[in-house]
Amino acid sequence: MLIGEVARRSGVSSRMLRHYDSLGLVRPTGRTVGGYREYSDEDIRRIFHVEALRSLGLSLRQIGRALEDPAFEPSDLVGDLIRRTEERLKREQELLERLRAVDASAPLGWEGVLRIVELLHGLNSPHAARRQQTVLVPAEDLPVPTELLAEAVLSEADLNVAGALRWALARAGGDGVASLAAGARSENVDVRRRAILALAGMPGDEATAVLAEALADSDTTVRGRAALAVGSRGETAAVPALVRMVVEGTLDVEAAEVLGTLARDAGRADRIMSALADELAAPTADSATRMRLTQALAEMPPALARDVLRNLAEDEDRAVALLASALRGLLEAGE
Secondary structure, three states: OOOHHHHHHOOOOOHHHHHHHHOOOOOEEEEOOOOOOOOHHHHHHHHHHHHHHOOOOOOOHHHHHHHHHOHHHHHHHHHHHHHHHHHHHHHHHHHHHHHHHHHHHHOOHHHHHHHHHHHHHOOOOOOOHHHHHHHHHHHHHEEEOHHHHHHHHHHOOOOOOOOOOHHHHHHHHHHHHHHHHHHHOOOOOHHHHHHHHHHHHHOOHHHHHHHHHHHHHOOOHHHHHHHHHHHOOHHHHHHHHHHHHHHHHHOHHHHHOOOOOOOOOHHHHHHHHHHHHHHHHHHOHHHHHHHHHHHHHOOOHHHHHHHHHHHHOOOOOHHHHHHHHHHHHHHHHHH
């Protein structure tokens, strides 16, 4: 079969068939009397073999190696294709995210687009100092869009840069809450922790609602940070989690302080005092736990804590009794 007929039937151009011939990929078995290339059935099968490998993304050099090297393993070929495809998808995903970030910021004109691109380069820099400078010293006195800040907060591992990002996001207002809310529900616990820390610094009912949802999180750190933030906003939904933090010794000092602040309201005080008393009386409470609960009583309104501390001063646990007596003395001296 001559080259023109092969090109028509295979869909591979005559020019490409000549290129295959020059590279040694598919050399026609014969020549006519006039010197024209003449392809055998085996040659045509090889053409389709080359085209199939090209459709997988192989270069012509890789195809030549695969066809000619008897030691070449198909598994090596597939593994290499997987790696190359993953790298390409990663680059394309990064490009897509940058384009979405530019689009979401609604830049005005080419100067606005270039400004957003500059910000993206700064926030994605491998150098922590550069990322921090991008947030703290925005060029041309233009603020960093909240969507970019929120995304950066969720991925930033450097503590100093993360702090700068949360500060900038809190100053920007509540526009970033939606992005942080998605992070607070992430399967990645590190992302959830970063989201909750950022939300804790953001005002508004929307942020409070997301923080309250995190009170049921499976991670102790997420629950604790959410409880401190929700309790600091005067929400009683945080009380059980805060009491549990005191019992477990997780940020127990901070939890006791927030409970004390909540207990300044008479409507909440009885509930908080009852919860602490129940934990003190629990048969499973060991000495260390009861010491923390006794210490937490010092944060409660003196009028409510005094009687409980008086009883604890007679406790069978000597350490608890001494602590309760000392705290009662401090409360009475301060009145």
